[in-house]
Amino acid sequence: MMFMVAGLLLAFLVSNTLWFNVLESRRIEQGKEMARDMAYSIASTMEFIRSYPREYRHIILNQFRDMGGSRYLVSINAEYIDVDPIYESERKQTFLEDFNGAIEEKIGSRLEGLKVEFADPLELRVYNGVKLVDLPERWAQNSLIREPEPAPVLVAQVPIGEGEWLYLAGLLREPYYLSEARYLSADQVLFVLIMLAILLVVSWFMVRWLTRPLMKLASAARHLGTDLEYDLKPLQVEGSREVRETAIAFNFMQERVLRFIEDRERMFSAISHDLKTPITRLRLRSELMPESDVKRKMIVDLEELDAMVKGALDLGKSTDIHESIHAININQLVRTFKDEFKLMGTDIEIRGIARRPFFGKPLALKRAISNLINNAIFYGKDVRLDLVDTRSELKIYVVDKGPGIPEEKLEKVFDPYVRLESSRNRNTGGAGLGLSIARNIVHAHGGRLQLRNRVGSGLEAAIILPRI
Ligand SMILES: Nc1ncnc2c1ncn2[C@@H]1O[C@H](COP(=O)(O)OP(=O)(O)OP(=O)(O)O)[C@@H](O)[C@H]1O
Ligand SMILES: [Mg+2]
Structure with missing residues (x-):
């Protein structure tokens, strides 16, 4: 919308500048x-009278x-009548120069004693003491004089003989010609503001129409990404064509992802x-076997197999999609851990x-x-929990002062059933599933789970959760 407003203003300014020029x-x-026109008329009137x-x-x-020569008022006075000049502008000077030039051209020489000025028709005196507007004649009723911004009157006076001044007053045809042109008038600004207001209202509706389905899509994608328990319904297909197609594609993807997850779970369990x-059958059978070394080894293997299957079931349940989302007070949770482990x-x-x-x-x-804390307690010592909460992420660090994990194994330990040699020797009975779960x-x-060896010694496991 900002771009649109800026564009409109720019277009307005450019077109206004062009138009103005x-x-x-x-x-x-x-x-x-006009100067020429008037000069010719005045000159010929004067020649005629003379x-x-x-x-x-x-x-x-x-x-x-x-x-009915309504554009000129002609009279002869005994003396020069003072005129209050108006429109002291550069343009007026140009006009007067043009005017004088045209008269010279017409008559062939300069007119001795010619005095020309612009006057306000409402103030102009035609005879001594008599104002133009007080004249009862047609001329004075000229509509141009009555306009809100009356056209200025061009007054030319020239002596034509002893005690005789020819007086000619002509209305300018176009009233606004002499006034300084304004680049931006209040009307124009108002016009642009109204346009802007309408544009903003219309575009607001349009932007909403365009983005509402996108917002829905974003929220659906977020839920699919983090919260499978949420009632994941297909998106409503609405909005512009592109958005509709995106919604269709999303629905298709969501359906497939959900089906995948379901299939995987079902198969795994x-x-x-x-x-x-x-x-179980094998164990029962092996129990019935005569006592021997092979029997003992077999039982150990079967026990291991049993533990692995239990672990596998566990792993399947770990992403437990059947738990719903709640607001968790992490501080309280951490305190519970402290108490439990104490x-x-x-x-801790x-x-x-x-x-x-x-x-x-x-x-x-x-x-x-707790899987991370258990590891830290088991393989390390001096366990510490660090909480770092930023606007976008919540980080929970589980730090210990143990031997850490060899750099090249840092990825490997995430795999199910992977335990490092040292822990195997300790025969702790773990299945090697804690980290993968x-x-x-x-x-x-x-979020993401990162393992890092600390400087000195010990492991730092970081749970980094996005805040949405
Ligand atoms: N804090 C730690 N310090 C040193 N080694 C660690 C640490 N945490 C994990 N490990 C190593 O990573 C291996 C894998 O850990 P994981 O928690 O996945 O399995 P586990 O602890 O062996 O068994 P489970 O957790 O299933 O009982 C461990 O066996 C251990 O060798
Ligand atoms: Mg563990």
Whole structure:
């Protein structure tokens, strides 16, 4: 919308400038023409009157008035009548120069004693003491004088004999010619403002029409990404063609993703479940075997197999899509951990706080964090929890002072059933699933789980959760 407004203003300014320039040059042209026109008329009137003997002149003047020469008022006065000049502008000077030039051209020489001025018709005096507007004649009723902005009157006076001044007053045809042109008038500004207002209203509706489906799409995509428990319905197909096609594509993708997840879960638990029965059968059978080394080894293997199947079922449940999202008070959660582990004889240090609740699956998150804490306690010592809460992310660091993990194994330990040699030797009974389960859970929340060896010694496991 900002771009649109800027565009409109720019277009307006450019077109206004162009238009203004065209108008200006036309005005100047017209001014020249008008000066010439008036100069010719005045010069010929003057020559005409002068060509008559004095005693006839008043008859001619009467004639002039009667013939409806409405644009000129002609009279003869005994003396020069003072005129209050108006329009002191450069343009007026140009006009007067043009005017004088034209008279010279017409008569062939300069007119001795010619005085020309512009006057306000409402103030102009035609005879001594008599104002133009007080004249009862037709001339004074000329509509141009009555306009809101009356056209200026061009007054030319020239001595034509002893004690005789010829007085000619002519109305300018175009009233606005002499006034300084204004680049931006109030009318124009108002016009643009109205246009802008209408444009803004219309474009607001349009932008909303365009973006509302996009917002819905964004929220649907977010839910699909983090919260499968949310009632994932197909998007409504509406809006512009592109948006409609995007919605259709999204619906198709969502359906496929959901089906994939469902299939994977079902298959995973089916396989692990189905494995349990034959394993149990095998164990029973091996119990019946005569005591031997092979029997003992077989039982150990079967136990391991059993643990793995249990772990696999666990792993399948870890991303538990059947838990719904709640606002989790992370500070409280962390304190619970502290208390629980204290009971088991480990003191956990806590630093930092979460500023806001986090929206996630409480049990799953609890499980992810406790897997990391268990590892830290088990493989390290001096466990510490650091909370770092920013506008966009919530970071939970589980830090210990153990041996850490060899750099080249940092990725590997995330794989299911992977345990490092050292921990195997300790025969801790872990299945090697803790980290993969934790990572599944964190991924399901749209976050990431990172392992890093600390300078000195120890491991830092970071759960980084996006705040949406
Ligand atoms: N804080 C740590 N310090 C050193 N090594 C670690 C740490 N955390 C994990 N490891 C190594 O990574 C391996 C994988 O850890 P993971 O939690 O996935 O499995 P586990 O702890 O062996 O078994 P489970 O957690 O399933 O009982 C561990 O066996 C251990 O060797
Ligand atoms: Mg573990």
